[in-house]
Amino acid sequence: MTFIWIAVILLGLLAIVDLVVGVSNDAVNFLNAAIGSRTAQRKFVYWIAAVGLLIGSLLSANMMEIARKGVINPSSFAFTELIVVFVAVMIVDIILIDGFNTLGFPTSTTIAVVFELMGGAMALSFIKKKQARIDGIDVEAMINTDKAFVILAGILLSIFLAFVVGIVVQFITRIIFSFNYQRRFKYLFAIVGGLSITAIVFMILKKGLGDTSIFDTYPWFEILVAYQQEILFGIFTLSTFVFLFFGLSFNIDIPRIVVLFGTFALAMSFAANDLVNFIGIPLAAIESFKEFIASGLSTPDNFSLDFMSEGVIRKDIFSDYTYTVIFTLSAIIMTVTLFRSKKARSVTETEVYLGRQSSGYERFEPSHLSRVIVRNFLHLHSMAIGLLPQKVVRFFDSRYQKADTAEARTVDGVIYFDTVRASVNLVVASILISLGTYMQFPLSTTFVVFMVAMGTSLADQAWGRESAVYRVSGVLSILGGWFFTACLAFIGAFIFTYIIWYGGWIAAIVSAALAATSLYLTKKYHQRKQEEKRILKEEYQDETDNNLDHLMDNGSDQIRQHLQEASKVFYLSLQGFIDEDVRQLHEAHNKALILDKFTRNSKSKFFYAYAKVTEEGIDSGHYFVQAFDYLTELVGCLTNITQPLYEHIENQHKGMTESQSADLQELLDEVTGYFNHIIHMEKEQNFDHLNEMVSKQSFLIGFQDTLRRNQIKRIQKGEGRTRVSILFMDILAETKNVLLYSINLLKAHRDFVNSCRSNN
Template structure:
């Protein structure tokens, strides 16, 4: 069995590295978006600042490793074999659950996952031990660290609520001080704001963080704790004087410095808080294995892990290596490199495309909130309302000459997002309470955007839905991870090697599959968004339309092939592709406002033609879905297939449609619209062929050759193909006007 536990340890290290890379790629948005969204500096400078923060935070995370080692269960009650099984179950569950959430696009949190994976695995093994020892379920409390587990669970949940309200309050105060034209207020309150922000960062990040690292001697920590107020006062005074001199003499915008400092602080907080989620179980398993090696005469199932109950101290070298892996991923990961719209996108000052839909609950909340707001407005003195109205006047915001360079939100809100988030997370770290960085940063961003009146009537209901989804996602994540880890731990406990091999293969397959799904989903999500980020907006619009037409003709041809050959598997595949096509067409439509603003920036006066192009593209996608869905349903219901004559007619039409689309895509790609008359002629040929097919079908109905289901399907297909032909030529003409009128 010696080799069995060594294999477990190796697998845990492999999964830890994978978790590190995936975790940073997913969570980089939490500490990068405010800096990037406010365009505080060049991207490489932002990444450099964040990288330093990640490295420092990794070193500060030593104390958090206690959560994995003894935060949820009492290690002195478990044998070495049971502890290794427990940690293996945690890491395998992490992979399985992460794949599940990614596949269905559900909100998740690595922190919530870790706590409930540990809890589920520990409860499973504890129940088995209770059964073997003839104890009662009431003895479960002697195996589980109930008080600490409840403190962590409540801490995660409460932090979501606290983050929202503190973000709201601090941003409201900041906006009243600075207004949207913050350059005018900078010389009066800028230095004080900067002093408060940097002092808060100094206290919660540096002073509190030092308690979690072994790099500082106990005497130094004791001195800092005894002179905290003096250090804070000196820090505030020093930063305020430095910032006031920088504003008065050098005319610096100190908010840029605050945002960069906040980026460093939040990256540090992320690494300090979340590193345990990725490597905590592995480090605890390594400690367990080292204890086993130090006791060679004791069998793994007889060696109690009393050593794990002592003080937790992780080798700084391991933490630095983990930090370096995170930094390398930050610079090289495509996902981390192309972050643009995530949680903070919901905090955008304009409504734009919303990430969430609306629900009855969110509509009710918005309705009640509006009524409450109107009631407060009626009793508020007019002078106060006028004062606040002037402070929140968005029309006085700084104007950017080129809308393409406009930030998603200004530096005031970016600084609040970063400073408040980093302080809350670091406070949790100092108390050894794991907080979800994703949820905290999300809720702070929601709170600050609410204060900034970014939740207008056009967007409030969607953003309330986003907040509800985050809270619901917390409960769902907790439930799923607990159940899965319980089952995985049970399988490993009873079937050992067989379960380990099977689950390891499953985890490896899910990791590969998850990456492929992520890549595909990101490509689909970027279809509409990419249109508003490229320098040449017209070229990007043209490319997007052409790519969509290519997908349309491919799906159409495959649908006809699948229907004529009664290939259910192929029809299911194309049906999924049609769903993606409709989603992409919807993205084009949702991003029309931003795209038109970019077109305006490029002095393009033909944006209304592009609106027509998008409308026709949406109609084509709808018509295509009315072809694929009935075809799949017909075959799945085992209805009688097409007759030979019908199959020949549809195949001929499909070939003509394919040639027709190829000609259109060539015209759009080359921007050579001299061939439009020939395309219109080809369209008429296909329409004539469709009319002929319709007449033939009527004859077949009269002769009783085809049944009702067959006839309804066939006539429906003919009608939708006709609609596609009409919409496609209209799209081509609108594209021609969009391009040629722009050139003129």
């Protein structure tokens, strides 16, 4: 009984944590469209989603039965056995989903729970087989394998179907409305908007209100289903006339209204259907515990779980207000998570970035498969263009012309795609989800929403030649992550079930502590990554891009910040090598890689800005581009320094001799002081003492030449070690390049600032 009490309490606590972890990943399903198109301020979008979460939570009772008998057969388990499986499943679910949140990868919590239950049940069947010393236990009696495989097959089909439908619908929509749709198509937008609202309401009826116990308490809800065709026609007519009136009278953006309503609907659908993934298992355990106490039995091993087939929650949801309170509190926890979770933002940003209209910093590196896919697609595209009449090709091109491919800026952030694509994302996903429910075909909301968004991005030509390999690589990575989810969920639950079964309540507590430790470590890791993203994230200024003042102010700040970081990397690298501090060298190496990405990203951004500079500023802009060229080369030298030094110490090779360390320490002190003077000049933008810095540079180059000659003499005398001597010489060579590029950067930036001031 000690184990049962501890397990039930533990499951209650794990349910709260799993709610936070789960909604952090699944929130992208209903936030992606509104956040990416900046339909409204972020907080307003959150509040709309919160209302949907609250209503959906109260309608989730029917889905709670899935945790009881959807994947496993409770009657084949004893009470203790099922509790062991439930604890293992919850612990694995938290660790697994939080790992995906940390990486910013959207995944399916439904798939995770299904395969965790299968893994736990499979482990228990092996345990019972071993203990009973019989030839076999009928696994199918414990696990609904047929349903599990139907779910998997449905998900595979939904991935392909959602992607293709997203491409087709978005292509047709863009051909009709083009990118220049503002203040146009009032009548057509009203009709399409009415159809969109009707499709979303249809999803609400099917996913949110379909087949729930609310009909027993509130019979008038049943009217919505009984007369749904008439109601849907009325909603279409009413919404069309409302859109037409407001469109003609007030020029409202009809797709914006569709996106907001769709956000509410998908949030409600998510809560109604996916809340079971987070609290369904703990609720099933608590109900079982209540029934066991009421039975009066002394040992839980003999307690039958046949009662689970009766649907306790569905039957008592509105008569026992305890469940109402639980679901309401769940909605509140999910709402707070929306507002507070940084990991939820990371997951949302991943999907939004993969679908953004313009190119820029790309998170994913291209893979061989992504290159092959893009190459073949371009070949097919060229063939298709050749087969089509030129008039048709020119017409299609005209519909895809837009004034500016760069993201627009709002008070609350950056617009990554327009409201037309956002509304298509929501409407197509809603229709597919509704059809899946109507035909009783298992679909994953996460997979459908994500693949529709990727399909519309492709159809909108968001994946251009400059970004296609990166975006395709990102999509493939996330697709692989989905199958990785299923494998890890099954294996993890299998292992933890074994551990908890043989380790008892102590193993359960230790496993929960392991989950807590994992949450802490991933939080720290995520914070570090967020800091990197903060640096790498493109900063959009209020000034127009064709303004030289923008280049002078913002660009100068970027150069100064880069130099500060470069100075830090140089110091950490050489000091870490002198001290043989592998952690310091690892930090320096990571900072150098981040700085390299940041520099290249900034260079691309300012090159784009330079391309829009007016003719009067061409000469000034030339100096600025030159300065960034030198900065890029300087950072490349730092990367050439940090990587071999880190690998040398990481491989446990011998360090420098005392004379080498002394020489390198003196060089480090001199170069650090040199960097400090340059950074001060950049901060003040006062280049009057540039000649002094040139003299300082000449002195340092002569000094490092002296160090090189000293090292050659040591080698001739047989002093030092070959491997570290080569590294020492490489450091001197790269340091010389750093000194040369830094002065050239300073001169180019001086010429740029002086030229800008003379133009003003």
